[in-house]
Amino acid sequence: MISIRFHGRGGQGAVIASKLLATALFREGWQVQAFPSFGAERTGAPVAAFLRADHRPITAHYQVYEPDHVFVLDPVLLQTIDVTAGLTDGGWILVNSSRRPEELELPDRFSIGTSDATAIALAHGLGSRTNPIVNTAIVGAFAALTGLVTLESVVDAIPDLVPIKPDANQAAAREAFAQALGRRAGALAGREG
Amino acid sequence: MTTKVMEGTHAISHAVTLSRARVIAAYPITPSSGVVELLSEMCADGRLDARFVAVESEHSALATCAGASQTGLRAFTATSSHGLAYMHEMLHWCAGARLPIVLADVNRAMGSPWNIFADQSDSLSQRDTGWIQYYCENNQEVLDTIIQAFRVAEQVLMPAMVCLDAFFLSHTSEPVAIPDQKLVDAFLPPFAPPYALAPDDPRAFGGLPSGDGYMELRARMERSMQDAVGAAETAAREYAEMFGRHHPILEEYRTEGAALLLVTSGTIAGTARAVVDARREAGEQVGMVKIRLFRPFPFAAIRAALGGAKKLAVVDRNLSFGHGGIMASEIRSALCNQPSAPIVFSYIAGLGGRDVTPAVIDDVVSATQAVERPESDTLWVGLKE
């Protein structure tokens, strides 16, 4: 069983990101479960979404408290909420950011990834400058960094989940896959994560 | 058959389409809105040959379904919480008029205070209206149950309600197998009521019965409700034969030789499976019984499944004020006058969507094991200081 938490803001596409990754994993034979944080959501307010994947049927239905990996769709959230809460040591924190992983000053016990998903989204005409739709790009970056899912499964799952501009979204996922930056946990101390 | 990752609300929409409903009337309410959002699209783009009626209230939604059903059309609606409460008058009417409408209720807490999260009190406070009630554990079961509910309802001419937990199912995406239409058509024959409102055969329905027949009609309704137990068992079994998925009206999970049985419903049952597995691995005689069909209450199955245990730990995500957990009290009534009835521990948990994790259920098992008898008729799980 792996579990993943997605942090974003209402309207950014965190929920679709969770469904997209779930669908991609399902295509590769995983049993999956994806759900949003339960609450009344407002555009711009911090939101979360969750994903479970396993090779056995998932019967339990409760929220994720100890994720293996975390997505951060808006880097400003790093200042306002503890995205590492409950995160397993060695797990990936994948941040939508134009900076390099080591520049984010996140604890070395986690693996840090960055993807300039905003720039990629805008380059492909996804969303607006104030509200870029970054979910397809950042899932592409996740595939590159973790190897949990193939890029092709992500790309194949996009038309079902993102019926608007599927081609541009697929291109964004491919570009993010190619450009993702990662630093494994313990790299600073010379350990393998 | 194809399998897709989808939300619980959309599993309902697909089931309604497979069931070839002809009239859908609904007023959207969180967290059930997704059901009718997708159905309205399906009606608009031709995937479903049905009239979609957007109404001004839940009361009107069910009244519209009643009219449609009275003319012999298969009718469906979906709602939640306050929307269901607003239907209350029409719930009684539809049952009394013997209209086999199917209603999907996303179990959500009742206000005040406002709360949009999982809680069975909305549908359980309608338990005496004459509706068949199913409670589902996962999205696959939701889809399968909607199809079965149409068949059972139309067989006994009583309406049916299919309940699922808010967000834990309604907004959770998980793999759902969509059966082939041909097979569903074979399982669910066209709706053919014995009497229907029709201009070429004018009849009066639901008027004051002559000759003081009300009590007899009520007795026939109750008889039909009792028949629904068998109809539901048959439907579940035949569905399993055709589609390979068996959802018993009362499921016994690893109950063989169990001294302690967890009794649950809805998504808590799914979460409890892992706890039972762990306890069994530890060598403990713990099992789980899931109530899927709550109305009619399956007395015989309950007595057969629970009568042999020493202790029952009933977890209720609902409450009857001044009484306690509703499923626990119904189980107590079913076991009354039975030889060597188990001791019933009644737990209230997860009201208003409070998370019921495997750890919480494990605590319930431990608390039940720790004492001979409960210190109180009702025990509350996880109240904060």
Add this chain to the structure above:
Amino acid sequence: MTARPTFSVSIRALERAPAGTPMSVSLRSTRDLTTGNWRTFRPTYVTRPSPCNLDCPAGTDVRAFLSLAADGDAVGAWRTIREHNPLPGVCGRVCYHPCEHACNRLALDEPIAVHAIERAIANRALAAGATAAPVAGAHLTPIAVVGAGPAGLSAAHHLARRGYAVTVFDEMPEPGGMLRYGIPAYRLPRPVIDAEIDLLRAVGVRFAGGVRFGRDMGATGLADYAATFVAIGAQRSKRSRIPGDELAGVRAGVDSLREVNTAGGRRTSGPVVVIGGGNTALDTARVLRRLGAEPTIVYRRSRADMPAHPDEIAQAEIEGIAFVFYAAPTAFVGEDGRLVRVEFQRMRPGAPDASGRPRPEPIPGSTFALDAGQAYTAIGEDVETEALADLVAAANGRLQADRWGRTGRRAIFAGGDAATGAGTVVEAIGSGRRAAETIDGYLHGQDPVETGQAERVGQSDVNVFYFGRAARAHPGLLETGAAITGFSEVVGDLTWAEAMAEARRCLTCGSCTTCDTCLVFCPDAAIERNPAAGGYTVDLAHCKGCGICVEECPRGAMVLVPEEQR
């Protein structure tokens, strides 16, 4: 029972559960929830120009004077008009009221009858003895105005208010220009002109009549004046250049109007032809009708293309004047040197010209004639630029001056029809006001400042559903028999009560009227009345910037301004 420390949650009988508040209630005042930090846009009260204000060539604050009229304050409304325009009684009658063309009330029913209200304001204010506002400072610096028409009168008014000693010269004995010598009395009674000119005299304006520039005085005569404003109008009728236009009985409409307005008209009879489609044509025909003739107006385009106001065309029809459209004169035919008939070529609409109207083109072989002993041409008037040749340069028949009246020559300014070619009273008034401001600035060493055109409040900015439908006021007309047998005013007055009711139809676009809609709709009760500031205060600690107040403002007097980037 002892506690079970290994449990993740408590499990207990209700009797052992902690007590707490009995109901769901916030334990602190919701005032403590300072939701203002959610805000990305700040609602702001603004005053934006209404269509009527932007469309008035004289720059009148129409919205403001309508508000005062709605409150019954005729004198206040009158003073507000006169801030820009010294001739409300005149404009209330003869202005074509472009202020009404884009009135946002069109989204609901009909525009406000601004002109009728303006007229009622002038009537009531003068009847109440309203006087011109006192002038700031002594009348010391002398300024000459050449031409006592609406542009000259407007300039004189604004200069006198600024403390200048203004002398207005005019060829005609009495001031007023086209108001007095062009427009007939049934449209503009002479006492109305006299009363408003008397108010100019009251603030020290001197009028010197019977002085024609170039004949009775020259450029040297202006040497004593610190500045001169030239606004001689357009008086000379264009020649038709059609064979026979020298015949007796063929005249210029504008000349006949001047004659009637100075000497009174002579009775006449029989069919007459009036050629043209503008004011002068209508006025000429209607005057002739009153003198006993049977006029036919012939115009080379359609009725819709006529520059004359539709109301006046309708009144002319009621008065029995015939119209022939799509016909152009080809010859005046005489016998013994006197006109006996006019020959015409029928026309049809062709491709659009520069004005956007279809250019009339002849229908080959289609001609006709009208018998008439008199014909009047009213095809436009020229400026007598040659009289000013040594004062102001001319081009294309107009004096050369910019929007501000600057001619390029020190101390010499020009405006009105002579410079703009515009041809309406209200544009002449606006031209005179701008020139007065320019002269004042010139004498203080300042150039005029161009203010950018602010964005108008359009129909999409107002919420018409906050306003009930109400029919536009229509003043009564003089009974036709009486109208065509004399020169009594044709269009009647609104009573003051009718004028107030009409003014209350105004939506007051773009200006807060403290109607409380914002306050009522605010979901956070974050708007408070602030009478001291004349409006409201937004409680920024609680305003979430939802914008409902801006959306609901009935009159577009609120906008959302982005908060500074945090």
